[in-house]
Amino acid sequence: MPVAAPKKSSRRRAEPELIFGDLWEFDPAPESADPKLQDRYRPFIGGKFVAPKSGKYFASINPGTGKPLAEIALASPQDVDTAYAAASKAFPAWSKLPGAERGKYLYRLARILQDRAREFAVAETMDGGKPIKESRDFDVPMAAAHFFYHAGWADKLAYAFPGANPQPHGVVGQVIPWNFPLLMLAWKIAPALATGNTVVLKPAETTSITALKFAEVVQEAGLPPGVVNIVTGAGETGAAVVNHPKAAKVAFTGSTDVGKLIMRSTAGTGKKLTLELGGKAANIVFEDAPLDQAVEGIVNGIFFNQGHVCCAGSRLLVQESVADAVLKRLRNRVSVLRVGNPLDKNTDIGAINSKEQLDKISGLVKAGIAEGAEMFQPKCSLPRNGYYFRPTLFSGVEQSHRIAREEIFGPVLSILTFRTQSEAVEKANNTAYGLSAGVWTEKGSRILKMSTALKAGVVWANTYNKFDPTSPFGGYKESGFGREGGKQGLADYVKLT
Ligand code: NAP
Ligand code: MG
Numbered sequence: 001m002p003v004a005a006p007k008k009s010s011r012r013r014a015e016p017e018l019i020f021g022d023l024w025e026f027d028p029a030p031e032s033a034d035p036k037l038q039d040r041y042r043p044f045i046g047g048k049f050v051a052p053k054s055g056k057y058f059a060s061i062n063p064g065t066g067k068p069l070a071e072i073a074l075a076s077p078q079d080v081d082t083a084y085a086a087a088s089k090a091f092p093a094w095s096k097l098p099g100a101e102r103g104k105y106l107y108r109l110a111r112i113l114q115d116r117a118r119e120f121a122v123a124e125t126m127d128g129g130k131p132i133k134e135s136r137d138f139d140v141p142m143a144a145a146h147f148f149y150h151a152g153w154a155d156k157l158a159y160a161f162p163g164a165n166p167q168p169h170g171v172v173g174q175v176i177p178w179n180f181p182l183l184m185l186a187w188k189i190a191p192a193l194a195t196g197n198t199v200v201l202k203p204a205e206t207t208s209i210t211a212l213k214f215a216e217v218v219q220e221a222g223l224p225p226g227v228v229n230i231v232t233g234a235g236e237t238g239a240a241v242v243n244h245p246k247a248a249k250v251a252f253t254g255s256t257d258v259g260k261l262i263m264r265s266t267a268g269t270g271k272k273l274t275l276e277l278g279g280k281a282a283n284i285v286f287e288d289a290p291l292d293q294a295v296e297g298i299v300n301g302i303f304f305n306q307g308h309v310c311c312a313g314s315r316l317l318v319q320e321s322v323a324d325a326v327l328k329r330l331r332n333r334v335s336v337l338r339v340g341n342p343l344d345k346n347t348d349i350g351a352i353n354s355k356e357q358l359d360k361i362s363g364l365v366k367a368g369i370a371e372g373a374e375m376f377q378p379k380c381s382l383p384r385n386g387y388y389f390r391p392t393l394f395s396g397v398e399q400s401h402r403i404a405r406e407e408i409f410g411p412v413l414s415i416l417t418f419r420t421q422s423e424a425v426e427k428a429n430n431t432a433y434g435l436s437a438g439v440w441t442e443k444g445s446r447i448l449k450m451s452t453a454l455k456a457g458v459v460w461a462n463t464y465n466k467f468d469p470t471s472p473f474g475g476y477k478e479s480g481f482g483r484e485g486g487k488q489g490l491a492d493y494v495k496l497t
Contacts, residue, residue, distance in 0.1 A: 035123035040071045041208065043079055043232055044215035046086035047225025053078045058234075060209055063129035063351040064342040066386045072208045075231040080200065080240040083229035087171040087198040088246050090226030095168045095196035103154030106194060108221040110147035113140065116217070120210055124182055125342045127209040129351030129387070130305050132343050142467060143186035146485075149469035150190035153490055157195065160487055166494035168196035169272055170248030173241040175262075176211075177254045178204035178353050179308040179409075184253050185211050187484045189228060195493040197249070200229045202241045204254075206354045208232040239265070247271055249493070253310075256407075256433075256478045274482025274492050276310070276474060278407045279435030281456065282428035283313030283464060286421075287321045289440035293462070295329045298413070301438060301464035303337060303349055303391055307411040308357070310479075311436035313464055315397075315404060316415045317424050323417045327395055330413075334391045335378040349411055352387040361389055361410030368394050368403040373414070399430055407433070421446065425453045434476030438464045457483075 040057060042049040052073035059068040075083075094102070113120065120143075121135035130139070157166045172192045176184040181203055192199050203211035211230050218228045231237055235258070242250050242262050249272035252262050256277040266273050283301045285294045301313025318326045342350030352358040369375055373394040382388040389411055397404050397414040404414050418424040428437055437456040439447055451459040457475045460466060467473070472486035482492045 033118035033122045035126055036119050036213075037070050037123060037126075037209065040073075041212040041232065042073045043075045043083070044212065044218070044228070044230040045079065045083045046089075046229070047219065047223075049215070050079075050082075052076065058205070060127055060206065061354070062126050063206075063353055063387045064126065064383075069126055070209060072212075072232045075202075075233040075237045077236075077240040080231050080237060080244060083200045083231050084171060084244050084246040086226035087200050087229050090224055091168075091170055091198045094198055094224060094227050097196070099155035099157060102193060102196065103151045105221055105223055106147050106151035106154060106190065109217055109223075110144045110151060112217045112220050113144040113147065113214075116213075117141065117144070120182060120213060122343070123213055124210050125350070128178060128181055128207045129342050129353050130308075131347040131350040133345050133347070134305060134350075136345075139180055139183045142469075143182045146183075146186040146190045146469045150194035150490070153191075154194040157490075157494065160490060161494065161496055164496040166195065166496055169493065169495060170197065171246050172197045172199050172249045172251060172493070173244060173247035174199055174201040174251045175238045175241055175254065176201065176203055178207040179305060179310070181207035182210040182214065185214055187489075188251055188253070191484070191490050191493045192251075193227065195490060197493055198227045200231060200241055200244070200247070202231050202233065202238050205232075205234050242266065249273070251482070251492075252276070256480075259480055272492075274474075274484075275480035276482070276484060277435075277478060277480035278409075278433055279310045279312070279475065279479050280315060280405065280407055280431045280433045281311055281313050281436040281438070282315045282317050282424075282431075282454070283438035284317045284424050284428060284440065284450070285319065285322065285326060286424075286439075286441040286443075286446065287319040288442045289322075289462075290442070291322065291326060291329060294440040295326065295333055297438065297440060297462070297464045298326075298330060299333055299337070302413045303411050304465050306349055306352055306389070308353055308409055309465070311458060311465070311473075312409075313436075313438050314408060314412070314414060315428075315431075316413055317418050317427055318415060319424075320417045320419050323415075327393075327415065330393060331376055334376070334393060335380075337378070337380075337391050339380050339388060339390060340383055349391055352389050352410060355387055357409065358387040358389060361408055361412060364403055364406060364408045364410075365392060365412060368397070368401065368412075368414070371398075371401045371403070373397045373401055373403060399427060405431065421450070425450065429453075429455050432478040435474075435479035436460070
């Protein structure tokens with residue numbers, strides 16, 4: 001069912017407030033699949049949902065409406081301790097299970113996720129704000145694909161690491177962010193289980209629901225109790241997961257600031273650590289690129305998931321000779337993006353994940369204006385309730401501007417220009433991050449040269465934001481270390497002798 005037409009677009013406000021508009025109301029539930037939400041979610045420990053020791057709960061908000069969706073337990077360090085005890089108890093039997101048997105459980109998890117895909121997609125969109133077409137066509141199928149892929153490795157570890165006697169680390173503590181809640185869980189849990197580890201995972205505070213629905217899948221698949229434990233809460237719960245003495249390895253995806261804290265707190269403990277952190281990727285368009293195709297790639301690179309993407313192409317570097325042509329096409333394209341109800345299958349840009357994130361984006365956009373960059377936003381109306389932000393283009397951006405240096409993590413593109421290939425490389429690498437990059441050109445030799453010269457874990461050529469479980473993902477510099485996906489990702493979950 002299509003979204004209801006805007007009811008009114010009366011309240012016009014002066015710039016720059018216009019960019020934070022709240023103008024119309026939508027039909028709250030055009031999507032028909034039932035997300036089967038509970039009123040209250042409790043931590044999943046030792047195969048059961050258990051009451052949190054603190055007795056405290058917090059609300060998970062639907063950012064599309066700004067209203068509470070469910071109550072989530074605040075797990076205390078004592079709950080985290082119980083989870084580690086359950087995971088430690090489960091470890092010996094799970095790690096000794098023949099790989100083919102562990103693989104069967106992973107196949108089961110993958111199939112159940114596929115069976116419940118619509119339900120998971122709606123829950124993910126309601127809890128996190130991303131457009132339903134993305135949850136339905138990307139997040140949930142990719143999460144299932146990660147379990148299928150790693151199920152296949154479970155009985156082939158001796159072939160993956162010949163002669164190296166691959167052994168699991170033990171209990172792995174995992175902490176994930178809110179931008180791809182179920183998918184980040186799959187990136188973490190699938191390789192850990194395939195290699196014989198057991199896990200204690202903490203989802204992000206604003207998006208815990210699909211992790212707890214995944215716990216239902218774990219029960220349904222009959223996994224031995226304690227192999228997967230999910231503890232919910234705030235940053236303190238995350239710190240308890242990371243700092244628990246029984247964690248043999250810590251795997252973290254989130255901000256660079258928290259990553260640095262974790263690196264400090266795990267130093268000298270002997271814990272293995274992998275960090276997947278922030279990014280400020282350059283998406284580089286050369287004058288010989290097919291411009292219409294490049295514009296689609298630029299739009300996908302920055303507006304996918306409202307720009308809440310660690311590898312988002314948030315800095316567009318465009319060759320001076322085609323800069324005006326690209327900017328004109330971009331403005332036209334951005335003007336027809338549909339911003340609004342995340343549950344409407346026609347929506348291109350859904351809700352910003354939280355009020356806090358909306359404030360952060362607004363603050364950086366104001367900084368962009370104050371520092372002298374030229375802002376363009378389409379005049380589209382925004383829903384009255386919930387957290388929304390218009391797709392935003394900044395041209396005339398200089399490398400010193402905050403919007404060129406800091407991760408905005410929102411639908412905001414900073415556009416810079418270059419004249420020569422070496423200038424493009426220099427500008428692209430002029431960042432503390434090094435997660436991803438994009439190159440648009442007709443010349444194959446240039447693609448090869450650029451992908452060597454760019455200090456980024458992933459370089460896409462004539463495409464952007466393409467993912468596959470077989471392909472390793474991870475960063476350089478302040479984007480972290482370690483890889484997820486592919487054989488490289490698997491290697492981070494085993495000890496090799
Ligand atoms: P964040 O604030 O660092 O939070 C990430 C997770 O860490 C959340 O579960 C958070 O819990 C928890 N946490 C907070 N403080 C902690 C502490 N002191 N010790 C342990 N855990 C703690 O990041 P975010 O805002 O959720 O996510 C956005 C960031 O993630 C961006 O920088 C983005 O680039 C990055 N990211 C990177 C990748 C990648 O693969 N490289 C992928 C996705 C996202 P609460 O939610 O309760 O605060
Ligand atoms: Mg939420």
